[in-house]
Amino acid sequence: MALGQGAVRPVVPEPKAARQPLRQEVVDGIKAYILRNKLRPGDPLPTEPALCEALGASRSSVREAIRILTALDIVEVRHGHGTYVGRLSLSALVESLAFRGLLSPDDDFQVLSDLVEVRELFERGMADRLVASLGEDQIERLQGLVDEMRAGGSGGGDGFVETDRAFHTLLLAPLGNDLIGQLSTAFWDVYVIVAPHLDVFTYEHEAATIADHQRIVDAVRDRDPAEFAAALADHYAPVRRRIAEARARR
Amino acid sequence: MALGQGAVRPVVPEPKAARQPLRQEVVDGIKAYILRNKLRPGDPLPTEPALCEALGASRSSVREAIRILTALDIVEVRHGHGTYVGRLSLSALVESLAFRGLLSPDDDFQVLSDLVEVRELFERGMADRLVASLGEDQIERLQGLVDEMRAGGSGGGDGFVETDRAFHTLLLAPLGNDLIGQLSTAFWDVYVIVAPHLDVFTYEHEAATIADHQRIVDAVRDRDPAEFAAALADHYAPVRRRIAEARARR
DNA sequence: GCAAATTTGTCCGTATGTATC
DNA sequence: AGATACATACGGACAAATTTG
Numbered sequence: 001m002a003l004g005q006g007a008v009r010p011v012v013p014e015p016k017a018a019r020q021p022l023r024q025e026v027v028d029g030i031k032a033y034i035l036r037n038k039l040r041p042g043d044p045l046p047t048e049p050a051l052c053e054a055l056g057a058s059r060s061s062v063r064e065a066i067r068i069l070t071a072l073d074i075v076e077v078r079h080g081h082g083t084y085v086g087r088l089s090l091s092a093l094v095e096s097l098a099f100r101g102l103l104s105p106d107d108d109f110q111v112l113s114d115l116v117e118v119r120e121l122f123e124r125g126m127a128d129r130l131v132a133s134l135g136e137d138q139i140e141r142l143q144g145l146v147d148e149m150r151a152g153g154s155g156g157g158d159g160f161v162e163t164d165r166a167f168h169t170l171l172l173a174p175l176g177n178d179l180i181g182q183l184s185t186a187f188w189d190v191y192v193i194v195a196p197h198l199d200v201f202t203y204e205h206e207a208a209t210i211a212d213h214q215r216i217v218d219a220v221r222d223r224d225p226a227e228f229a230a231a232l233a234d235h236y237a238p239v240r241r242r243i244a245e246a247r248a249r250r
Numbered sequence: 251m252a253l254g255q256g257a258v259r260p261v262v263p264e265p266k267a268a269r270q271p272l273r274q275e276v277v278d279g280i281k282a283y284i285l286r287n288k289l290r291p292g293d294p295l296p297t298e299p300a301l302c303e304a305l306g307a308s309r310s311s312v313r314e315a316i317r318i319l320t321a322l323d324i325v326e327v328r329h330g331h332g333t334y335v336g337r338l339s340l341s342a343l344v345e346s347l348a349f350r351g352l353l354s355p356d357d358d359f360q361v362l363s364d365l366v367e368v369r370e371l372f373e374r375g376m377a378d379r380l381v382a383s384l385g386e387d388q389i390e391r392l393q394g395l396v397d398e399m400r401a402g403g404s405g406g407g408d409g410f411v412e413t414d415r416a417f418h419t420l421l422l423a424p425l426g427n428d429l430i431g432q433l434s435t436a437f438w439d440v441y442v443i444v445a446p447h448l449d450v451f452t453y454e455h456e457a458a459t460i461a462d463h464q465r466i467v468d469a470v471r472d473r474d475p476a477e478f479a480a481a482l483a484d485h486y487a488p489v490r491r492r493i494a495e496a497r498a499r500r
Numbered sequence: 501g502c503a504a505a506t507t508t509g510t511c512c513g514t515a516t517g518t519a520t521c
Numbered sequence: 522a523g524a525t526a527c528a529t530a531c532g533g534a535c536a537a538a539t540t541t542g
Contacts, residue, residue: 019537021329021509023317035352047527058511060310063528067273067314071321072346079271079528080518088350092342096322097429099281100338105288114429121430125375179347179364180371183433272530297507308531313508329508330538 022057026065029055030075034085045075045083071095090186097187101194109247112194113240115187120236122172122180127229133174134220142170142220146213149206160206161192167213200246208238272307276315279305280325284335295325295333321345340436347437351444359497362444363490365437370486372422372430377479383424384470392420392470396463399456410456411442417463450496458488 069075073086101111212235219228319325323336351361462485469478
């Protein structure tokens, strides 16, 4: 099908305008399709042959366009099943920053240090609002995570990082700003990826980490923004110190 | 040239392990190549046929892998010229967030609001350090940008946004944290892309914006962190108001 | 300024792997 | 188990862009 309407493109290739690659038009076409039909994450997209016909491109171009959109988590592909609208996560940011951290032979520590600084800024800069808006139930859930860390302490270090991540995610939740929470966890992911390659230990003393978290919860419970900020500062200080030490070792 | 060592892969395709797509192996292979050879942004990569032979994949797979890496700005391709290491910018974050902002029919304003909040947090949260560390020469350059806004005011609105962006970039520069500066400009880019689609005006009164910036410069010159933070709050307040008003219009 | 060489862009046809019914 | 629909991968061919002689 679609005979005789395919070879229209090469004719009159936009006299003046610097022609963009066909795959980019396909990228824009797929984006436009999603927006036009108001699709949500998880909704199905047309099959590759259907997209080829609809956008007047070959499978190669369509597939390359899909790869680009997949990298941005705008579309998601399940082999043998179909293509769907992606979750629009910040996975691309994680990939990009993680590689940047691995690439620089000199200032890779700087990347790590920057990450931690931004995370601290999120929590310290929002201290007043966080202390004020964290509800009693959320405080109890934070306490529960601290208890969980104590319990599974010597067990697996793997669950420890998960609980730590959950703690900070929950801490930022009441802001009602999804972007801050997602950036914070994205930076955490990057840190976990990059740190081992630079001989930066993620945890030195788990007990100290637990105590720090407990102090943060206590500060929230007392509705004491100053103590909250101080506890955060003391929590992040050793992280910065470990980065500085690893840098010095080089 | 790497002859006879290429066709080892298809044999014994990892008995139990859930095999990942070949293009992903190519992605990892190219990443590893860049890291192994300690390449920097702008450095040339092997040609597509060379990558095919080196990684034991067809050209289609190599090209799809390259598309993924270009989306992340890890590699950059120039038609008819070659492929090179990319700039490792945050362009993927911009694309991803911009699309997210365009997609949500309801809470797209939330995305915009979140962006602005983070930008304000960067500048207000670092008020003390910024006021302390901005040098005299940098203050004069900030003043120069304000003067430039006044001069080219009624001219083209296009140069105005550029100057505004430059102002905030320069403001955050003395932190020595590239990530904050790049995130801030990335969010600004997203805002400029998304706002017009939601009938959110980027500028209402250019004169007011100029006055705000002047007040910020004055606060820095007086080394007055409190006034600096207050000026920023007053600068961002109308932006938030415009978003809220546009949301109400819906 | 033209022509050749190099490199990426696009297309087609075919075969294979995977998930669903 | 078989059939169907779909994505994955391959190889070859030609077009378009860029550089160089």
